[in-house]
Amino acid sequence: MRQFIVLGHDAPTTAEFALDDLSGAGRLDVLCRCVGAAVFLSHGIRESVRIHLVIADEYTIRFDSDTLRRLYPDERTIAARIRDALDQREDAIGHLPAEVSPGMALYRFGFEATLDAVADEGTVVQLHADGTPLPAASPPSDPVFVLSDHTDFTDREAELLSEQADQRLRVGPETLHADQTITVAHNWLDTAGYSEY
C-alpha cells in the first residue's frame, strides 16, 4: 500500500464553492491534481493507493484506489466529488466517517488524528531539503508521504511530522507542486530496482 496525506490549508470546509473557480476555492485545483496523480495511470487506476486530503485541519477525505468508481482525472470532476463529500460532513461523527461513494469517505479528523491513524500502517516519509536524494535511498515498505498544498507546513504540522517520520527524503533540487511530487514518488517506487522493469 502506498499512501499520501496532503494538507489543504485553505480548502473549503463546506460545499459552498464554485466548480468554475477552483483556484479561488483555497487552491482546490492543487488538491484535485494530487488525487489524480495519486490514483490514476493512463487508462487505469493504480492498485493499493490511498490519498487523504486534510481539509483546513477539520475534515479528511480519503480516496481508496481499490474501491473507487466513476472518478475521472480532470480537476472539475474530482472537485465535484469533493463537494459531494463536504455536503455529507454532518454524517461524520467521531471516528465514524461519512461514506460518500465507493472508495470515498469523509472523516471528522484533522491532520494530527489522520497522521496518527495512518502512521501505524506504514513508513512515514518526510520530504525535506536535507533528506536523502531519492536515487540514493531504498524504497520503504508501505510508504506514507506527507505533503502540503501551495503553502508550507505550519510549525505545529512540521513538528508532528518530524515526530512520526521514519525516513527523510529529498525529491530533487527544484521545489515541485504537491501533485508533481506524488508523480515522482510513484515513479521512484515503480522503478526501484530498474534493471528488472
Add this chain to the structure above:
Amino acid sequence: MRQFIVLGHDAPTTAEFALDDLSGAGRLDVLCRCVGAAVFLSHGIRESVRIHLVIADEYTIRFDSDTLRRLYPDERTIAARIRDALDQREDAIGHLPAEVSPGMALYRFGFEATLDAVADEGTVVQLHADGTPLPAASPPSDPVFVLSDHTDFTDREAELLSEQADQRLRVGPETLHADQTITVAHNWLDTAGYSEY
C-alpha cells in the same frame, strides 16, 4: 532548453468548446495538465522550457516558459488561454504564427512540420517500452520529448518519430498519463548526477 511536443488527437480546432467540460472537449484536460507539468514549479515558472501542443494535426500552440505571463496551473485557466489562441487561428499564415499573448503563439503546423522544426534544436527522445530505463540513461542535451494524449500515436506519427528519434527511453513499468511523464522527465533531468543536488 527542454522541449515537449504533445499530440492532441481529438482536441478542438476552434474556440467553440465549453470550459466546463474539458474532458468532453477532446480530453483537453490532459493537454492543460501537460502545460502545467511542463512550465510550473511550486511558486514559479521553469526556465528554458517550451511545450508544443499539436491540435488535431492542424495547429500547434507553443508555450515558452521564459516569456509566459499571467498563466496559472489550474486546468481551466490554461484551457481559456488555449481557447484564446484558437480564436486567433486566422492570423496564423504559412510560417508566421499568431502571437496570442506573451509566451504563447499559434502556428498553422501539424505534427510533421512541428517535429521538423524542433528536431534541429535538440535531441529527440522517443519514449518506448523497449527503451533504456531512465536511471540507466545519460540525459541528452536539449532534449525534445514527444508524447501522445490519451490515445496512442498513429502508425504515421510513430514512423515520423522513429525517423527523427536520437534516443529511446523507458519511463517505467507503468503506462503514465502524458502530464505525469513530463513531470518524471523533468525530475530525471533535474536530478541527473544526484550526488550534487
